[in-house]
Amino acid sequence: MDELNGTIITLGGYVEVNKYRYVYFFIMIIVYLLILCCNLTIVYLIWKHKNLHEPMYIFIAALLLNCVLYSTSVYPKLLIDFLSEKQVISYSACLFQFYIFYTFCGSEFTLLSAMAYDRYVSICKPLQYPTIMTKTTVSIFLFVAWLLPACHIAVSVILSAKTKLCTSTLKAIFCNNAIYRLQCVTSKIINIFGVVALLDLAILPMLFIVFTYIQILIITYRSCKEVRKKAAETCLPHLMVLISFSILCAYDISIARVESYLPKSVRLIMMLQVVLCQPLFNPLIYGLKMKEISKHLKRLFLPATRI
Secondary structure, eight states: OGGGGGSEEEETTOSSHHHHHHHHHHHHHHHHHHHHHHHHHHHHHHHHOGGGOSHHHHHHHHHHHHHHHHHHTTHHHHHHHHHSSSOEEEHHHHHHHHHHHHHHHHHHHHHHHHHHHHHHHHHHOGGGHHHHSOHHHHHHHHHHHHHHHHHHHHHHHHHHHTSOBSOOEESSSSOSGGGGGGBSSOOHHHHHHHHHHHIIIIIHHHHHHHHHHHHHHHHHHHSOHHHHHHHHHHHHHHHHHHHHHHHHHHHHHHHHHHGGGSOHHHHHHHHHHHHHHHHHHHHHHHHHHOHHHHHHHHHHHOTTOOO
16 A cells, blocks of 8 residues: 555545535635734734834734644645545645644644743743843744744654555545544554654643743732732733633544544534634734733724724
């Protein structure tokens, strides 16, 4: 079955695409345009306004840009597939899509970790904040946030490219972790690197975030009302995004495990939620809950409004 490595993979996760192709296409292109507009608008506001050139807002801009990038790894191909007679992709292109999608998904956790650390220093060590959270520190955090997942996922992709395939039908609408089911035998090395990646890119960052927020909670509990208010305003959006993204990641991991036990339409809905919710949820939360960003949004869309 070595020849399958160079053949075409059929994406078999679609439901009655021939019947509803234009409905699917219209809905998904509207969603994709909303994702682009919502995320890039906030990124633009942070770039334009000098009072938003602070580490907290720079990390928010990076997070929203990250949403755009991993959405773009999926949506253009989805839109093409909805209008195509056959929903297919080459195995090499499938691995590339897998690489881009999971690299930027991994970056989301590392960026949220950097944001948690920024809030920890701001609230728990306010006098040291300017010397700790310098431009160099922020640049290093951003560099590591994108480099670390890229290196981890690259190992899994390189190893997967060399494995034998026993089937050319992927029970998905894009190349997610279900690609491992195409392989005749998943190697132990791939499994080990998968566990290491999960540990480094999800579990450890999540534990770090929990630890920092416990410290913030302890400090704010002992502080005055003003400090508690500031902590709630800046930390609550991050926590909401973290919880939402963690649920979706668990959702994505579970899809490949339970796919054979679920109806095709249920699997389709589950896969769509993975790429629909977070890219729309993030700008909504930061646009509404972050006071300074909300002010600039109102000025942009309601210029006559006095704030």
